[in-house]
Amino acid sequence: MSRIHDIRLAGWAGIIPVFTIAFYFTASGTLEATPPLDSPSAHLQTFVQQSHIAMTWQVGVSLTLVLYLWFTAGLIEATHVPGQSQIPARLVGWGAATVMALSCCCFAVYMATAFQGELSVNSPDLIRALLQASVLLATISYGPMALLLLGGGLLLRRSRVLPSWLATSALVLAPLIGLLTFTVPILHGPLASGTFISLTVGMVLFTLWVTAAGIALVRWSYRAQPTLPDTSSDPLSSSHAARMDQSS
Incomplete structure (x- = not known):
């Protein structure tokens, strides 16, 4: 597979998540607003009722990451x-790897929360902590x-390929x-x-940027000339070239 073809596939890998995430959100259902964590009993009851929907969201987002x-x-x-x-x-x-690791940890904790909530509704403090x-x-x-966006912006500004x-x-x-x-x-207000x-x-902003960058990568890959493999260091190719020179 050529370098250009690999980059094209990577571009599609940046485009596909926006559709899969939208599919998971649409197929799993809509979450109702949960009471604040300051009301553990009411929050726990609502969470248990909707945990399967939220878990579907978590699985979808984690897989697409x-x-x-x-x-x-x-x-x-x-x-x-x-x-x-x-x-x-x-x-x-490193930014991408760390985001993936934190997302997997978040998913694991959320699974533990849902599992504990299904087993018992008598431990609101534990559910709240999870x-x-x-x-x-x-x-x-x-x-x-x-950090990923910062590095990506610097790379794009320097290379000017997109x-x-x-x-x-x-x-x-x-x-x-x-x-x-x-x-x-922050415990209160819209930024809590x-x-x-x-x-x-x-x-959402991050996903939209990755989608746009993925589209740009795919378009660039079709405009760019494929990179031919370098065979100058291949001893078989070198000897073949030498024989062709001698025969001519």
């Missing part, structure tokens, strides 16, 4: 400039997500999404930990 690792690998390959600093590429790679841990992990993941607005938007979104990490200690803004807005 695996595709983001593939996408970031293609982004790094497409924007590679020989002789330049590898720090932006490392920000993208829910808060899940929210904490999800919120912290915005930090490495911001539209410049992708680099600019990534560099603008990076600090905004990174700031959402600091909503952890676990609210729609603190948990959903950042992920």
